[in-house]
Amino acid sequence: MRTEQSHPMSVTSRFAIFWSFTAVAAYGQQVQAIGNIFKPRATPAESVYHLSLLVLAVCAAIFIVVAGLLTYALVRFRRKCGDHREPAQVYGSDRIEIAWTVIPILIVFVLTMATARIVSATLDKPTPSDALKITVVGHQWWWEVRYPAFRIVTANEVHVPVSTPTNPAITFLGLESADVAHSFWIPQLAGKTDLIPNHPNRMWIDPKQEGTFLGNCAEYCGTQHANMRLRVIVQSRADFAKWVAGQQQNAMTDVHIETGRSQFLSLSCVNCHTVSGTAAAGTFGPDLTHLMSRDTLAAGVVPNSVKNLREWIKDPDTVKPGSLMPNMQLTTEQLDEVVTYLSSLK
Numbered sequence: 584m585r586t587e588q589s590h591p592m593s594v595t596s597r598f599a600i601f602w603s604f605t606a607v608a609a610y611g612q613q614v615q616a617i618g619n620i621f622k623p624r625a626t627p628a629e630s631v632y633h634l635s636l637l638v639l640a641v642c643a644a645i646f647i648v649v650a651g652l653l654t655y656a657l658v659r660f661r662r663k664c665g666d667h668r669e670p671a672q673v674y675g676s677d678r679i680e681i682a683w684t685v686i687p688i689l690i691v692f693v694l695t696m697a698t699a700r701i702v703s704a705t706l707d708k709p710t711p712s713d714a715l716k717i718t719v720v721g722h723q724w725w726w727e728v729r730y731p732a733f734r735i736v737t738a739n740e741v742h743v744p745v746s747t748p749t750n751p752a753i754t755f756l757g758l759e760s761a762d763v764a765h766s767f768w769i770p771q772l773a774g775k776t777d778l779i780p781n782h783p784n785r786m787w788i789d790p791k792q793e794g795t796f797l798g799n800c801a802e803y804c805g806t807q808h809a810n811m812r813l814r815v816i817v818q819s820r821a822d823f824a825k826w827v828a829g830q831q832q833n834a835m836t837d838v839h840i841e842t843g844r845s846q847f848l849s850l851s852c853v854n855c856h857t858v859s860g861t862a863a864a865g866t867f868g869p870d871l872t873h874l875m876s877r878d879t880l881a882a883g884v885v886p887n888s889v890k891n892l893r894e895w896i897k898d899p900d901t902v903k904p905g906s907l908m909p910n911m912q913l914t915t916e917q918l919d920e921v922v923t924y925l926s927s928l929k
């Protein structure tokens with residue numbers, strides 16, 4: 584009887600241990616995936632990094648002093664064997680009270696001033712006339728990225744030029760929201776800035792290293808908040824210019840995918856999505872003109888491949904539960920044609 588009772592317990596605890604490890608492993612991947620604040624690659628992130636080192640150092644010093652005094656008191660004033668007397672009671676020492684009031688005030692003052700200096704230096708940065716200006720609009724649960732000067736609209740990926748000492752390049756980001764509050768966060772490039780409905784915000788970055796920097800929405804915005812991922816692709820000026828030229832082209836028109844194209848245009852996909860150069864001009868969902876030039880689908884949930892694109896269109900909910908893209912209930916034939924067309928949009 585006893586063994587029977589204890590058996591399910593041990594299975595449960597084994598199960599719990601397994602899930603804890605899985606959760607820790609998944610969390611570890613996620614942390615790696617979104618970049619490390621201790622490896623800053625742009626001025627705003629460097630400022631945050633230096634400030635965090637100061638705060639950590641001050642907190643570590645406080646911890647060492649407090650824990651040291653506590654340990655000393657525990658060891659030094661332990662009750663001796665057979666000694667039942669109450670220790671000497673100390674009340675009201677002006678000197679001690681002044682010390683523990685003034686020192687914390689000074690510490691808080693120093694931290695406040697250091698923070699205020701960095702916040703104002705970051706916020707008050709003047710916009711140079713030649714700076715690249717981008718508008719990022721948060722949607723449940725993806726990012727719309729507009730380059731008004733180039734007449735480009737893309738999604739979930741922000742391409743920017745690299746900033747070098749001889750050729751500095753600053754990108755200003757106007758941040759807006761189409762629905763609820765979101766927060767733009769690329770840990771290696773800058774701190775978090777909220778995207779609030781009817782309240783445009785702004786931030787800037789000057790990435791000093793080429794590469795892909797990952798981030799995530801940092802303000803809870805609904806079911807798929809954690810899957811509202813974002814990537815900033817920092818390129819050399821030449822590569823960036825090439826990317827801009829490619830994105831400015833109208834969508835591909837290949838005679839081999841004409842059936843797929845007319846199939847796509849006949850469906851209600853066009854009410855939410857734009858494909859430039861066609862009748863599809865919806866703006867509720869991401870612009871699909873150069874869909875296959877992007878690394879991921881569904882805001883970073885799966886790699887962008889023909890197979891994943893097919894799964895995504897077939898039933899968006901299996902890829903991203905709660906997604907606002909509806910299941911269009913396409914027949915296998917319709918699905919094949921639409922996928923053939925969309926996967927041609929390079």
Ligand code: CUA
Nearest residue numbers: 765800802804
């Ligand atoms: Cu968008 Cu959280």
